[in-house]
Amino acid sequence: MQTTAAEDPHHLEVVGVSKSYGDLRAVDDVGLAVRRGEVLCFLGPSGCGKTTLLNLIAGFERPDRGEIRLLGQRINDKPPNRRPTAMVFQSYALFPHMSVAENVGYGLRVRGERADVTAARTTECLDLLKLSGLEKRYPGELSGGQRQRVAVARALAVRPEILLLDEALSALDKNLRESMQVELSLLLRELGITAILVTHDQREAFALADRVVVMNAGRIVQDGRPSDLYANPKSEFVLSFLGHVNRLAVSLVDRGRTLAVEAPEGIAFECSRQRSWARADRGTLCLRSTDIMVAGKPTEVHGRNPGTLRLGSFLGSTQRYVVELGATEFVLETTESRSSDGRMLQAGDKVFLSFSPDRCFLTD
Amino acid sequence: MSTIALGETDIRSRIWAWLDRWRPEPLLWSAPLVVISVPFFILPLVAIIWVSFFGGLVTAPRTGNFLASYWAIVSEGYYLSVYANTLGTAVGVTALTFVLGFPLAYFMVRWAGPWLPWLIWILYLPIIVSVVVRVFGWMVITADRGLINQILVSLTLVDRPVRLLYEIEAMTLAMVHRYLPLMVLPLVNAIGKIDMSMDRAASSLGAGRMRVMTSITLPLALPGIFAGTQLVFASVLSDFVMPSLLGTTRFPMMAPAIFEQSVQLLNWMPAAAIASVLLIFVVAYLLLTTLTYRRFTRWAALG
Numbered sequence: 001m002q003t004t005a006a007e008d009p010h011h012l013e014v015v016g017v018s019k020s021y022g023d024l025r026a027v028d029d030v031g032l033a034v035r036r037g038e039v040l041c042f043l044g045p046s047g048c049g050k051t052t053l054l055n056l057i058a059g060f061e062r063p064d065r066g067e068i069r070l071l072g073q074r075i076n077d078k079p080p081n082r083r084p085t086a087m088v089f090q091s092y093a094l095f096p097h098m099s100v101a102e103n104v105g106y107g108l109r110v111r112g113e114r115a116d117v118t119a120a121r122t123t124e125c126l127d128l129l130k131l132s133g134l135e136k137r138y139p140g141e142l143s144g145g146q147r148q149r150v151a152v153a154r155a156l157a158v159r160p161e162i163l164l165l166d167e168a169l170s171a172l173d174k175n176l177r178e179s180m181q182v183e184l185s186l187l188l189r190e191l192g193i194t195a196i197l198v199t200h201d202q203r204e205a206f207a208l209a210d211r212v213v214v215m216n217a218g219r220i221v222q223d224g225r226p227s228d229l230y231a232n233p234k235s236e237f238v239l240s241f242l243g244h245v246n247r248l249a250v251s252l253v254d255r256g257r258t259l260a261v262e263a264p265e266g267i268a269f270e271c272s273r274q275r276s277w278a279r280a281d282r283g284t285l286c287l288r289s290t291d292i293m294v295a296g297k298p299t300e301v302h303g304r305n306p307g308t309l310r311l312g313s314f315l316g317s318t319q320r321y322v323v324e325l326g327a328t329e330f331v332l333e334t335t336e337s338r339s340s341d342g343r344m345l346q347a348g349d350k351v352f353l354s355f356s357p358d359r360c361f362l363t364d
Numbered sequence: 365m366s367t368i369a370l371g372e373t374d375i376r377s378r379i380w381a382w383l384d385r386w387r388p389e390p391l392l393w394s395a396p397l398v399v400i401s402v403p404f405f406i407l408p409l410v411a412i413i414w415v416s417f418f419g420g421l422v423t424a425p426r427t428g429n430f431l432a433s434y435w436a437i438v439s440e441g442y443y444l445s446v447y448a449n450t451l452g453t454a455v456g457v458t459a460l461t462f463v464l465g466f467p468l469a470y471f472m473v474r475w476a477g478p479w480l481p482w483l484i485w486i487l488y489l490p491i492i493v494s495v496v497v498r499v500f501g502w503m504v505i506t507a508d509r510g511l512i513n514q515i516l517v518s519l520t521l522v523d524r525p526v527r528l529l530y531e532i533e534a535m536t537l538a539m540v541h542r543y544l545p546l547m548v549l550p551l552v553n554a555i556g557k558i559d560m561s562m563d564r565a566a567s568s569l570g571a572g573r574m575r576v577m578t579s580i581t582l583p584l585a586l587p588g589i590f591a592g593t594q595l596v597f598a599s600v601l602s603d604f605v606m607p608s609l610l611g612t613t614r615f616p617m618m619a620p621a622i623f624e625q626s627v628q629l630l631n632w633m634p635a636a637a638i639a640s641v642l643l644i645f646v647v648a649y650l651l652l653t654t655l656t657y658r659r660f661t662r663w664a665a666l667g
Binding site: 058059060079080081085086087089091093094095096097098106107110111138139140141154155158164 | 559561562564565566567568569570571572575579580583584586661662663664665666
């Protein structure tokens with residue numbers, strides 16, 4: 001290869017990689033290119049092959065077919081210790097018999113780094129993750145959040161080309177996880193490091209990554225920026241994986257550039273053909289719970305019949321309503337709404353649904 | 365009548381209050397062991413120590429100073445060689461079982477997978493088979509015309525049979541075989557507790573296989589290493605069967621020496637004194653290793 005790392009925009013390339021365990025195709029012909037400094041996230045349900053793909057990149061597994069290239073060089077046969085990657089594990093995998101400082105300096109010591117360099121880099125990484133003062137503690141004496149920080153500091157200390165994080169925040173409780181998401185996101189951008197994360201949590205993927213790669217059954221089903229994925233999911237799988245979806249059987253009539261959508265529940269509107277994956281004249285209307293609103297009076301085109309409010313739950317910044325419309329229960333998450341006479345909505349109230357036609361999706 | 369009834373309930377409630385305060389259940393659970401071990405273990409032990417100082421009980425009253433028997437067994441060169449032989453054998457056999465047992469335990473945990481229970485069962489076999497049967501087995505294997513020598517001679521590695529039986533060689537071999545399970549089982553337990561992601565984390569940070577072994581696996585297996593070496597060391601120190609049936613009188617060991625003094629020569633005081641010294645060796649070794657263990661594995665006590 002004549003191109004240098006600086007010229008080559010592709011830091012890491014995965015080309016046609018497959019990995020099977022017996023009959024199970026864990027990773028099935030996956031291709032991917034990661035730019036330098038990009039924060040990428042593999043998102044998918046458990047068993048979709050995202051962790052296997054990460055393990056293939058780290059070198060814990062070897063691909064059956066295909067090639068993994070780092071800086072243009074094939075690294076298929078390199079063992080993990082000879083790859084410039086460092087992994088943060090879900091269980092953190094801190095060495096219990098070493099102090100925090102020894103854990104963080106471990107990678108440098110085994111690489112034969114000079115003692116003063118190791119000490120300086122250890123201090124630097126501990127500062128970076130706000131762990132100063134805990135150097136002499138053992139992992140068994142730390143809280144979950146502190147352990148997580150040590151795991152990240154330990155991986156960063158070896159200055160990896162690519163930082164790999166395998167469900168690294170899943171073991172933390174919700175509040176801590178969200179504040180770590182913010183902190184990690186800032187840290188990764190500040191360092192400008194290439195990072196690949198694995199998670200099954202859509203919110204976490206969106207919060208951390210520049211680019212999200214959605215996986216299912218060993219294959220990449222779609223990748224793109226979080227906002228693009230959310231606005232234009234290319235399949236029903238991606239749509240339903242990115243947030244709760246309400247479904248309603250509808251009939252479809254082709255009107256040239258638009259589709260007329262009708263349901264006996266008093267829903268009738270036209271929308272762009274691009275919003276439809278449906279092939280027949282019967283289909284399913286899919287609406288995200290955050291894309292529907294409730295109103296106290298009829299809405300013009302798509303909510304003529306009233307539904308019954310079954311439940312209204314206060315969620316803090318938003319309100320969750322469960323509305324029964326015909327035989328279908330809609331779950332929606334929206335700002336607080338009031339009835340036509342201005343009082344708070346109560347269970348049993350008649351309400352009308354409202355949504356924007358360009359926020360709907362139509363499937364078979 | 366009513367007053368008596370009141371008195372009964374009064375006594376009963378007092379008993380309950382007493383039981384409630386002292387909570388004797390834990391002691392009750394250990395009662396069967398106490399009933400057996402006090403008359404059949406603790407009392408004989410006390411008797412042996414008593415005899416080592418004062419004689420009596422089963423033999424003629426002592427002659428001379430109450431430390432006379434101890435003076436005899438620490439001043440005579442013969443006894444000093446007995447201690448040296450015994451300690452040396454214990455160190456050697458412990459080291460050999462570790463060298464053989466650690467790779468075996470590692471293999472069993474990391475590679476045997478579903479075969480692990482079978483391998484543990486095979487490992488137990490030497491314990492299941494009677495020690496006498498095993499000794500005869502080793503006699504057949506180590507004799508001048510036994511299996512080992514026949515192989516050596518037929519491969520022309522040696523001109524004439526090497527003498528193994530009734531020598532240190534056969535004794536050591538049989539001891540390693542006998543005590544290997546005591547080393548391997550604690551090691552299997554300890555290595556089995558090491559999360560595989562530890563190895564992965566270390567190798568991801570740049571450690572090669574050997575480095576992972578020395579810096580992660582071995583230190584984390586320390587609890588098992590200590591337990592295994594303690595069991596093997598203490599067992600070899602007090603082994604009577606292997607030295608008497610497979611060893612040689614030119615390499616005397618402590619347990620046969622006690623047998624010789626007591627049963628054959630009826631010198632009960634020196635026999636009891638050697639037994640007490642043996643007890644001191646075992647207790648001292650266990651104390652030493654336990655303290656060392658605490659020192660090196662402070663982390664193991666943390667969450």
